[in-house]
Amino acid sequence: MPVAKSKKPPRQMFLKTCNACGEEHETHKPKASRCETCIDENRRITYKTCISCDAKFPAPFGDEHNCISCAEDLGIGQAELTPEQRETIKAEETLARWKNKVAILEYDLDERSNAKPKGTRKMTNKIKESAIGVAWLELVSRDGQVSSLSQLHERDIDEETKLRLVMAFTRLRLKGYALDALAQLCPIHLMSLDEDKAITDLPLVENPNPPTPQELAEIELGLH
Structure with missing residues (x-):
């Protein structure tokens, strides 16, 4: 079988x-x-x-x-968070926002580094050889340091012009323009653009001790 x-x-x-x-x-x-x-x-x-x-x-x-x-x-689900984890994520998100803000500022500054400010003119050789031209180049070459201000004081230029020259340089420098770009500009034309832009009324000081960047971050995180 x-x-x-x-x-x-x-x-x-x-x-x-x-x-x-x-x-x-x-x-x-x-x-x-x-x-x-x-x-x-x-x-x-x-x-x-x-x-x-x-x-x-x-x-x-x-x-x-x-x-x-x-x-x-x-004792939680995979999609849940403990209070400590929530604080950690919140701190990481705050740090990421600050890093993004810094990256944007750095990008803007890089864009301005070699750019000529709008509405300005280049300096001619005649102005470059004048007392104002030399004073301007000294301001630029030393980035407005005390030594450059001392040299400016010795130039045969009236006090009002010296002040306007320094204000024109400082304003553009604070806006992020590079020294190489500023060295090519006509200081006389820059001063003409600064008419009526001087500070006349000083603002009141609301907080004599402004918070540091670290303190600002802690305030945003709710640690203060």
Whole structure:
């Protein structure tokens, strides 16, 4: 009599959570990380860094902050945050805003570095050789330092012109224009643009001790 073939035992099935879409699915593969749908659609697994242990973990929904182990240890869901973690994220966001602000300012300054201020003229050789031209170049070459002001004091120029020359230089320097660009400008034309721009009424001092950048950051973080 022919020997009956033994039946193969049924495959063991495992209930898994797909790391790509987050849906539960059954599979006979014990190490399966994706469901058949995600495999067929070639949907990749997105990873995030755990805010608690810095380990990489699958984040199918995109709003997870903690890996499964850390979330279980903390007694919260993966998308939830402890009060301490909220403070950490808030501090990181504040720092990121400051860095972005600095990057924007640096970009603007770089753009101005070699740019000629609008509405200005270049200095002619005749003005360059005059007392005003020499005084202007001394201001620029020494970036308005005390030594350049001492030299300016000795120039045969009236006091009002000296003051207007310094104000014209300082105003453009504070706007971020580079010294190389300022050295090419006509100081006489610059002073003509500064008419009626001198300070006449001094503003009242509301806070004699303004906060430092560190204190401003702490105020924004609610630490003060």
